[in-house]
Amino acid sequence: MKDVSPGFFPPISVDDDPSKPMYVQLYDWFRSAIISGRLRPGQKVPSSRQLAAELKVSRITIMSAFQQLHAEGYLKGSVGSGTYVAKSIPDHAVKLTLGDALRRLPSDAERGPRRVSKLGTKFLSSPAIPRGFRPFQVGLPALDRFPRAIWSRLLIRHSRQTKKELMAYGNPMGRLACREAVAEYLSVVRGVRCQPAQIMIVTGSQQALDIAARVLLDPGDPVWLEEPCYPGAVRAFAAAGARLVPVRVDLEGLDVNRGIKRCPDARVAVVTPSHQFPLGMTMSATRRVLLLDWATHNGSWIVEDDYDNEFRFGVRSIASLQGLDTDERVIYVGTFSKVLFPSLRIGYLIVPIDLVPAFSRIRETSDIFPPPLHQEVLTDFIREGHLERHVRRMRALYMERHDTLVAEIRKRLGSGFEVVTANAGTYLVMLLPEGFQDTVVAEKAMQSDISTVPLSICYQEEPRKQGLILGYAGVNRKQIQDGMSKLAKILRA
Ligand SMILES: Cc1ncc(COP(=O)(O)O)c(C=O)c1O
Known part of the structure; x- marks a missing residue:
């Protein structure tokens, strides 16, 4: 019989019920584990010697149960080659229990919707974003032109030997070498001013938005969102319990005066100033200054989502809000999803230095820290000039x-x-x-x-x-x- 990986053998539960001999209890346990699928067809069963020692019963007891199970076709194998769960289970047994199980399950209609949080219920009705490879899929870069050979070489370089230091828990901000490489890249490509200590490596900008929302807001706090807006930002801020205040964009980007009229004391403004999502305009210099002024005077925060600033065709790149900010009011969000590929799940946050401890602590409530392997690969990809x-x-x-x-x-x-x-x-x-x-x-x-x-x-x-x-x-x-x-x-x- 072909070997199937033994997997985890489920714990065998038998009790001291004197009315049922031990070999019958064992027979019942194996039969029900096989029928219910807890033991898989072809799965190896521990030897009678092992089971006898574990359960503290005689080998004869185990062998009596096995004999019966063999006779009924639940177990196969022989002395020397080991004992296995049969590849095909007797039909009558499966039909019986499947039928029984289905009869016991109430239908969805009988049971009605089961209770989840208000947020869970609300999100159920929000439209699903299409994923995949179809033409015009939004957010998909040219994967056919990605230098996969180079990436694979770097990946092999870093995965050939698993360094011990990479196996332990890491820094919630990410690996220092990666943050240094990202800081260098950002200062050249985006005119962003920051030290590596301010950079948090995250699993894409969606996580950046989620963490920022939870650090900056209390439930019920008002937030300006661009109208129209990136649905992922709406979800992240709604999940944090924010009161969403849509502020229309015009040809100059978010209409700051309109925002001030509608809700002057919003705690946060979420903007895509380089390339408004989805309408594409660039926020004008006047609006940038107005927005920074408002944030400074109001003690509010600005979340700048700079998701695809690398790709501008013949139009000059405009300095980021973060680069203009003199009061450290801007939390800058970026991603490698468009520049490299989305399944990489690497993005970054640049946070004012005094907020670093709060961002770290909040990050520790979800995934604790980013996995190191791809950070190592990305660091070399940047350092060796491949990214540029x-x-x-x-x-x-x-x-x-x-x-x-x-x-x-x-x-x-x-x-x-x-x-x-x-x-x-x-x-x-x-x-x-x-x-x-x-x-x-x-x-x-x-x-x-x-x-x-x-x-x-x-x-x-x-x-x-x-x-x-x-x-x-x-x-x-x-x-x-x-x-x-x-x-x-x-x-x-
Ligand atoms: C405006 C905007 N922000 C963020 C993202 C999400 O990026 P990530 O894959 O890094 O979560 C997208 C993706 O399309 C986007 O359009």
Whole structure:
């Protein structure tokens, strides 16, 4: 019989019930463990000698139970080769117990919904973000152009020998070498001023937003969110119990005066100033100064989500809010999900130095510290210049893919479908003319294997613009053309 890994052998429970001989109790236990699946087909059973010692009974007792189980087809094997659970269990036994089990289970309709938290219930009704590899998937970089050979070489370098120091619990802020490399990269690429001691390595910007929300807010505290806004930010701040105050964006980004009128003493403002998500505008210099001023005078915090600032095509990069901040009011969030790949789950937070202990303590309530292996790989990837090279190449490629998508939209749909583009990032927004409902279009597109995010789900209040967010970074020219051809058909129908 083929060996199946023994796995964990479940504890055998027998008692001292004098009315039932021990070998019968053992027989019953094995039979029910096999039928219920706790013992898997082909799984090795401990020897009679081992079991006798463990259960403190004679070997004859064990062998009597085994004999019966062999006879009924539950166990197989022979002296010398060991004893195994049979590959096929007698039919009558399975049918009987499965039927019994199903009869005992109440149906979902009978039982009704079971109680979870209010937050859990609320999130159940929030729209799911599509994941996968379909054309126009938002947030997907060009995985086909990622230098996988280099990454694999570095990964092998670091995984060949498991260093003892990497096996213990680590610093909640992340590994120092990685934070030093990230600090260097940020000062060159993004004009961010920080010391490695201020950097916390996190598992993507979603965790950064979650930790920031829990450090900066008490339940009920008001928070300005851009309207429309990144749904992940809405979720993180709602989960922390914040009172969400949507503040409309216009061509200059978040309308600070509108925010002040609506809720002057918000505790936090969450913004995407380099490239507003999802509408793409850059926050003007005047608004940046106004926002920093408001935060300073009000003792409020600014969370700057700078999720894709590396990719700007022909437009100058603007200094981050964090770089302009003289009162240490900005908590800066960044990610390697777009620059490298999303399953890496590495992002970073830059926090004012006096807040580092609070951020560390709150981080320890969830995953304690980031796993070290990929931090080591990333450190070398940055230090050896691969990251800078890759970003430069991707910037050129994304510009090309962006232009292809814009041209395809114009060619196939004409001027009725306005394209909102910032010449930056990895996605754009195509507005839908009156009469279209973006959620319906997105659902139909998904049926044709085209992934889009309806713009309207990014709004908290009415009116909601109708449009589709289309990712272009992860699709080549041919996929863009085929995808737009399908999408145009759906829209014309
Ligand atoms: C504005 C914005 N912030 C954050 C993220 C999430 O990034 P991460 O994968 O690092 O959690 C995204 C992903 O698309 C995004 O668009």
